[in-house]
Amino acid sequence: MNCMCAIYQKFYSSLKNLDSISINNDFFDNISYFDSFFNEFRSITFALQNSFKHDETAMQNYDILKNKYLLSDNMKWCNETRVDVTHKKPFQLNKIVDVDLYYMDKSRTKIHYNFDLAVNDMSLKEITEEIIKEFSLIKTDEPEIYFTINYYFLDNKENINVFDNINEILSNMNNFLIEFDKNIQYECNNCELVKSKISNILNRIIVKNIELQKDGVFDVKDKTIKFGSTALFAFGSQENIILKNPKSSIKDNPLLKGETFEELFLSFISSHIYIYFIQQKHIMPTFFIFFEDGTFTIKSFLFDNKATMYKQINEIANNITKEKITAVFLVNEMYGYREYNEEITKLPYEERILHSDIEYLSFSMITNKLQEKYYLIDTNKIIDEKSLINIMSNLKEYETDCIITVLNPIKLVFQKANESNNH
Secondary structure: OOOOHHHHHHHHHHHHHHHHOOOOOOHHHHHHHHHHHHHHHHHHHHHHHHHOOOOHHHHHHHHHHHHHHOOOHHHHHHHHHHHHHHHOOOOOEEEEEEEEEEOOOOEEEEEEEEEOOHHHOOOHHHHHHHHHHHHHOOOOOOOEEEEEEEEEEEEOOOOEEHHHHHHHHHHHHHHHHHHHHHOOOOOOHHHHHHHHHHHHHHHHHHOHHHOOEEEEEEEOOOOEEEEOOEEEOOOOOOOOOOOOOOOEEOOOOOOOOOOOHHHHHHHHHHHHHHHHHHOOOOOOOEEEEEEOOOEEEEEEEEEOOHHHHHHHHHHHHHHHHHHOEEEEEEEEEEEEOOOOOHHHHOOOHHHHHHHOOEEEEEEEEEEOOOOEEEEEEEHHHOOOHHHHHHHHHOHHHHEOOOOOHHHHHHHHHHHHHHHHHOO
16 A cells, blocks of 8 residues: 655655755845745645555545635636746746834835846945934934844746745645645654644745734944844644634633733733733733634734834734734733833833833733723732732722823724724
8 A cells, every 4th residue: 555655754854954944144145945835835746646546545635625625716827837937947036125114103115126137236234334324313202112024035037935835835735735634544753743744844934924014123323233033933733733822712712802902812821911910920011913703813922122022013013904803902021110200211211121010911902993991900919829819909090091102003993994984
């Protein structure tokens, strides 16, 4: 009985090439990795047909699953690209670099680079030097400018974001192989080993956008840049299925109780105060994002640069219309100051927080109906389970006005949608 080794090895080889693509690579190296990916990826089904050509049942199942998973426009794009890179010319790679600046009410692109020839490519060091020049010209009273460098690899022939397409075709191929595998009777240790390696590498590739972004802060006074690091909380499965911010039903979810967003928000606060307590006063910044179809998703992350928080908020704002987002909850920790001091506000963040005399557990809610709720809870009041009950019983005293101004990009999109609906 044939096994799946040849098929899985081809899939793994294609993924290895994708995993090697990096913003730090030479331009020609990345083209080579893309060429090799398309060749190896297209060979997966060739290897399958060769392995099971004498198994009529398997080939019938192959035809059914091919129609289900492998005939989308993106899969056709992949096949056509493979024909081009094999018989005509190398992959027509174009690299775009955008630099987003974050303000309290928006983000905007300040600098834009387009590299379609290797000779014009720039290293991260050269790009950083250009950013310092540009940012030094900005007139601002703020001590810092937060920003994100975004790298995009485009198919210059079709003018499409390569990794957007590739993530979809990887998911399709992965699901195709999982279903095909279920109907094959075999026992092979090597197959299991390579399946495990595929699972690990798939997870790295599906979040490759993290590698293609650099969050930074520009010190206005010193004219220097520091880059931060980010870690996202991801979901996995027993089978090597790609899961990125999976959606769950609001109903019967242990973290959410209630019918209205106000009720759901109260349960969100209650559950996360308890999580904060049992984790010895530690919590990851976490968004609960709600959708029109009655589902929600959880987005948690760690960061050491505030630009990452601004970026996450702007990404949610940019997806509100497309994904039909109806509400956003946020829990995070904040430094506070009991008295306003203008001199402290002029200091860079790392120096400013040294003067903080209070820490808060912060909860924010905003909905598409422009309902807003904000709570700041002094973390010193979170002592034991009795104190948690006391806080929830007297939650009104922790309510505050909208001071979480970084959520404004989300609010502005909701406002615009409401204005459009009223006309």
